[in-house]
Amino acid sequence: MKIDGKHHQSIWINENNEKLIQVFDQRLFPHEIKIFNIQNTDAAIFAIKEMVVRGAPLIGVTAAYGLYLACLEAQKESNPDIYIEEIARKLAQTRPTAVNLVWAINEMLRVIHQGKSVEEKINIALQKANEIKKEDIEICFKIGEYGLFLIKKIAESKQGKTVNILTHCNAGWLATIDWGTATSPMYQAQQAEIDIHVWVDETRPRNQGANLTAFELNQQGIPHTLITDNTGGHLMQHGMVDMVIVGTDRTTRNGDVANKIGTYLKALAAYDNNIPFYVALPSSTLDCSIADGIKEISIETRDQNEVKYIQGKVDGEIKSVLICPETTSAINYGFDITPAKYVTGLITERGICKASEEGIRSLFPEKF
Numbered sequence: 033m034k035i036d037g038k039h040h041q042s043i044w045i046n047e048n049n050e051k052l053i054q055v056f057d058q059r060l061f062p063h064e065i066k067i068f069n070i071q072n073t074d075a076a077i078f079a080i081k082e083m084v085v086r087g088a089p090l091i092g093v094t095a096a097y098g099l100y101l102a103c104l105e106a107q108k109e110s111n112p113d114i115y116i117e118e119i120a121r122k123l124a125q126t127r128p129t130a131v132n133l134v135w136a137i138n139e140m141l142r143v144i145h146q147g148k149s150v151e152e153k154i155n156i157a158l159q160k161a162n163e164i165k166k167e168d169i170e171i172c173f174k175i176g177e178y179g180l181f182l183i184k185k186i187a188e189s190k191q192g193k194t195v196n197i198l199t200h201c202n203a204g205w206l207a208t209i210d211w212g213t214a215t216s217p218m219y220q221a222q223q224a225e226i227d228i229h230v231w232v233d234e235t236r237p238r239n240q241g242a243n244l245t246a247f248e249l250n251q252q253g254i255p256h257t258l259i260t261d262n263t264g265g266h267l268m269q270h271g272m273v274d275m276v277i278v279g280t281d282r283t284t285r286n287g288d289v290a291n292k293i294g295t296y297l298k299a300l301a302a303y304d305n306n307i308p309f310y311v312a313l314p315s316s317t318l319d320c321s322i323a324d325g326i327k328e329i330s331i332e333t334r335d336q337n338e339v340k341y342i343q344g345k346v347d348g349e350i351k352s353v354l355i356c357p358e359t360t361s362a363i364n365y366g367f368d369i370t371p372a373k374y375v376t377g378l379i380t381e382r383g384i385c386k387a388s389e390e391g392i393r394s395l396f397p398e399k400f
């Protein structure tokens with residue numbers, strides 16, 4: 033999608049150096065648009081762990097390129113396979129909740145092992161990482177087409193009046209490669225000239241809604257309004273939200289959804305107010321090896337300082353300020369689980385299904 037009117041993707045290979053992967057440093061958005069170089073596996077691990085890149089699909093693609101870099105580094109190793117496995121293990125440990133990470137690593141290892149020499153492994157890894165990236169773009173586009181159908185239906189029922197969509201966190205092009213998952217239907221609705229407006233949850237503590245989703249929508253010219261995380265319920269009670277679309281980091285075979293902390297409360301409020309609550313996801317986010325999200329999904333806990341401090345721009349400089357007594361301790365859960373019963377439907381690249389084993393099986397039988 034666009035930055036200053038020019039099309040961009042969230043990750044790319046440097047045009048003059050095939051051994052250099054580049055991304056936007058998402059820790060600085062929207063105040064600075066700076067490129068971050070991933071020139072080795074340490075940088076790939078750092079980028080995922082420190083959230084230079086974030087969002088389940090982009091984490092997966094970054095790990096895929098990280099393994100390509102591991103193959104390049106393995107040229108200097110006495111046992112290349114052990115080295116590549118070790119990097120795969122380190123990459124897998126960077127963030128525990130998004131299943132796309134492990135999915136992409138497994139996809140990469142499967143093909144890398146087929147290479148007989150290190151040179152062959154390098155070529156195979158580069159090709160596969162490019163393929164995973166390309167597929168993600170196509171998948172997100174498809175998700176948008178199916179999601180557009182839902183928005184169109186609401187627009188028709190409202191006789192062309194503005195469709196108000198609420199979203200949480202950033203499941204946009206910056207969380208994927210292009211289009212996004214939750215935002216793809218919004219971008220396609222704009223192209224179809226449907227009148228939409230998006231309520232953007234700020235998404236404490238790291239404010240991906242305020243920093244990233246608001247940035248994306250602003251660049252794309254989609255009408256939106258930033259709200260505090262606690263405002264959604266009030267808007268829903270007053271008929272100001274027609275539908276909710278969020279992303280997910282892992283969805284179980286019975287349709288339980290892990291997503292950014294606070295998603296569950298939006299789903300509860302939507303349920304109480306009879307507002308459709310949709311989850312947009314690529315099939316790489318499905319984890320059909322588990323059923324019960326609350327019991328079986330590992331929820332990332334991050335540094336307490338992300339809660340105690342807030343980052344913003346002051347006098348032209350990006351700064352962090354303390355928002356509580358210095359000695360107060362905080363806890364920082366990154367994600368929560370929305371039980372399947374609160375999810376109206378899953379918007380996938382193969383269509384929309386119920387958030388249930390039966391629904392998921394009907395679209396993705398090979399996952400079981």
Ligand code: MRU
Nearest residue numbers: 086087088203207213279280292
């Ligand atoms: O901690 P983040 O910023 O990686 O969390 C991102 C989300 O929760 C997204 O909603 C999810 O990864 C889906 S992105 C298409």
